[in-house]
Amino acid sequence: MPKESMGAFADYTVVPEGLLARMPATLDFAVAAGVPLAGLTALQALRDELQLRPGSRVFIPGGAGGVGTFAIQIARWLGAEVTTTASERGRALVERLGADVVIDYTSQRFEDHVRDMDGVFDLIGGDTLMKSFQVVKPGGKVVSIAGMPEPQTARQDLGGGFLLTALFWAVSYRLRAQAKKHGVTYRYLFMHPSGPELAELGGLIEEKKLEPVIDRVFPFADIADAFVHLESGHAKGKIVVQMPA
Numbered sequence: 001m002p003k004e005s006m007g008a009f010a011d012y013t014v015v016p017e018g019l020l021a022r023m024p025a026t027l028d029f030a031v032a033a034g035v036p037l038a039g040l041t042a043l044q045a046l047r048d049e050l051q052l053r054p055g056s057r058v059f060i061p062g063g064a065g066g067v068g069t070f071a072i073q074i075a076r077w078l079g080a081e082v083t084t085t086a087s088e089r090g091r092a093l094v095e096r097l098g099a100d101v102v103i104d105y106t107s108q109r110f111e112d113h114v115r116d117m118d119g120v121f122d123l124i125g126g127d128t129l130m131k132s133f134q135v136v137k138p139g140g141k142v143v144s145i146a147g148m149p150e151p152q153t154a155r156q157d158l159g160g161g162f163l164l165t166a167l168f169w170a171v172s173y174r175l176r177a178q179a180k181k182h183g184v185t186y187r188y189l190f191m192h193p194s195g196p197e198l199a200e201l202g203g204l205i206e207e208k209k210l211e212p213v214i215d216r217v218f219p220f221a222d223i224a225d226a227f228v229h230l231e232s233g234h235a236k237g238k239i240v241v242q243m244p245a
């Protein structure tokens with residue numbers, strides 16, 4: 001759905017036709033509901049922004065969550081070698097999805113083990129993002145969906161004007177300075193809905209090249225518990241809220 005309509009749960013909503021795609025025949029509604037936001041975010045970050053191609057080396061901190069489980073699979077589909085972080089709780093999952101190297105973020109410092117990446121797709125933000133710049137080759141790219149937005153986010157993703165661009169310039173100053181120091185570029189991506197790209201993801205799912213991973217499905221009556229679980233930060237895949245039949 002359009003960004004300005006996000007943020008509510010309802011039985012019905014109005015969505016522009018161009019943002020829709022046919023649901024893969026192999027999925028039910030609950031699983032399909034987990035695909036658009038996380039799947040499109042991963043596709044746009046890895047293919048459009050990082051421009052991964054066969055042989056690229058990508059680091060994806062936070063591979064076991066909602067976006068990470070799509071990102072590992074899509075990066076592998078694009079032909080990239082994937083290094084990710086997960087705790088022991090998520091290791092088996094990220095390995096099954098195709099991660100080549102898994103670093104336990106609870107016991108190891110990834111910056112001691114990862115180097116010469118072509119790109120980073122950061123799902124964690126904070127210190128993890130700050131340290132990500134040092135593991136990328138000069139000329140490489142760091143794309144985050146959990147850090148600070150930068151001027152391009154304002155102009156390209158949000159259609160903002162001078163004020164928003166200036167604000168994002170200021171809040172991303174430290175990150176852009178860190179990127180410059182390491183000779184890499186920094187981009188904060190705000191995903192955009194797209195029917196054609198959603199159809200592409202649907203095709204990959206039907207061809208069994210992409211598996212949506214669902215952590216738990218909560219009935220609408222338990223929506224508060226769903227948010228508590230989400231905020232725990234330990235989901236393995238997507239959390240879905242199902243409306244009453």
Ligand SMILES: NC(=O)c1ccc[n+]([C@@H]2O[C@H](COP(=O)([O-])OP(=O)(O)OC[C@H]3O[C@@H](n4cnc5c(N)ncnc54)[C@H](OP(=O)(O)O)[C@@H]3O)[C@@H](O)[C@H]2O)c1
Pocket residue numbers: 037038041061062063064065066067068085086087088089090105123124128144145146189190191230233234235236237
């Ligand atoms: N900009 C956009 O367009 C956009 C779109 C979608 C999402 N987002 C944002 O992207 C971020 C990721 O979303 P998500 O849905 O993937 O999150 P999520 O599903 O809540 O992620 C949970 C997973 O992250 C792991 N994790 C937590 N801390 C970690 C760390 N320090 N290092 C490595 N893994 C860690 C957890 O593993 P353990 O249980 O092992 O700790 C858990 O499996 C969120 O901040 C979300 O708001 C932005």
